Amino acid sequence: MANPILVTGGTGTLGGHVLPLLREAGRTVRVLSRNPRESSDRGVEYVGCDLLGGEGIDAALDGVETVLHLAGGPKGDDVATRNLVDAASRAGVKHLVYISVIGADTVPLGYFQAKLGAERAIAESGIPWTTLRAAQFHDLLLTMAEKMAKMPVIPVPGGIRFQPVDSREVAARLVELTLGEPAGLVADLAGPKVYGMGDVNRTYLQARGKHRLMMPVRVPGKAGRAYRAGDNLSLNNPVVGTRTWEDFLVEKVEKVEKVA
Template sequence: MASTILVTGGTGTLGSHVVPLLREAGREVRVLSRHGRASADGVEYLTADLLGGEGLDPALAGVETVLHLAGGPKGDDLATRNLVRAAARAGVKHLLYISVVGADTMPIGWFRAKLGAERAVAESGIPWTTLRAAQFHDLVLDTVGKMARLPAVPCPGGLRFQPVDAREVAARLAELTLGEPSGLVPDLVGPTVYGVAELARGYLEARGKRRPLLPVRMPGKVGRAYRAADNLSVTGALKGHRTWEDFLAERVGQ
């Protein structure tokens, strides 16, 4: 009988898509999150503190595959190191991690933490797989929606994204989780590169709103990195099919 798969962050945007796919494949799933809930439909929910390390050993008991999706605004490297140590103690045979495109190039603290987490996984001694994905449509929608509340929408020049649908990332992760350890696999990005003005304009049109777009310049090394497209994956990446326009028609059109 196949062993239970532990999914950290299994109740989040990505996890809520991945967990049902793993269940459809006939696997028992254990979800680790900050807030517990009653177990149901072949999914066991446990609580643990990734940043503090409490609760990880019992959560990993009997687990051979770990899909690490949990993340936050800071501390992903520390949380991942704690998980890696507990996974090694438990004899985990496959450790998978979701990272972000640009983890090794963007001079921003969150990206550096993601790179630190990648290294913790790669240096764990456990067979591993890491997938870097672009920003999800959901995150872009939240960001653009907040900007659109302002009298004028700020549009940093040179800031571009390749937003990808979370469901397509989930499908890829499920495939990788059910497969063999593969190391660093090709990035997964959306089918189109958009500037912020294009994303904002599409959102405003979908909502039937009018706002002036205000060009601004991003200063310093972060601005230079974005203008150099260091946050994009333009060669060798797998591309999803769902566009920003498809996502807006479904989500905002409702």
């Protein structure tokens, strides 16, 4: 039997799509979790670990040759990844796959800089590696639009654009890369269309049958200039998904209406 694949962040949105795909491919999976749980699938094991604190990583990597690193947060990704890389080196891991974000090397915000730090830790580890940079997920844009729709007037940052991609398409690509040979930094994965922030809010409001005033605002500083320059986009030969933001919205709104 093949060694288990260790998946960090396996309980998140992306992990929820990745795990069944790995199981369909016949692989056993070990999932890092701060709160271990029992699994109804004998091919999936949840183990306790704190990547940021460095606790439990060595035990989780016992017998593992491939790691799919999905775990991430608003800050600390570089620190958590360095802890994982150090333990993976000790364990003799043969392939480390990482999901990063388009703009990691161009957008001057802490989240992107931490992602770049994580990329560098992996690339300099001596472990054969693969890194995929993806655009923001539809799920993130939905969360943003839902929060903004609660305001009586929605601020719309001028010049900020997104190229959102479906998380299921990212999961499928990651599983393909995980089961393949180490490939270094591969082509970006982005969605099929580019949207301004106003477009995102407007289409969400229309889908939910809501109306709000929208007010243009300007994002100052280096971050504003980077977004206006499209540094968070991948327009030159990325791998492009097929599901649009509109497709995703139709599905989500239908689910909400059925529950209601």
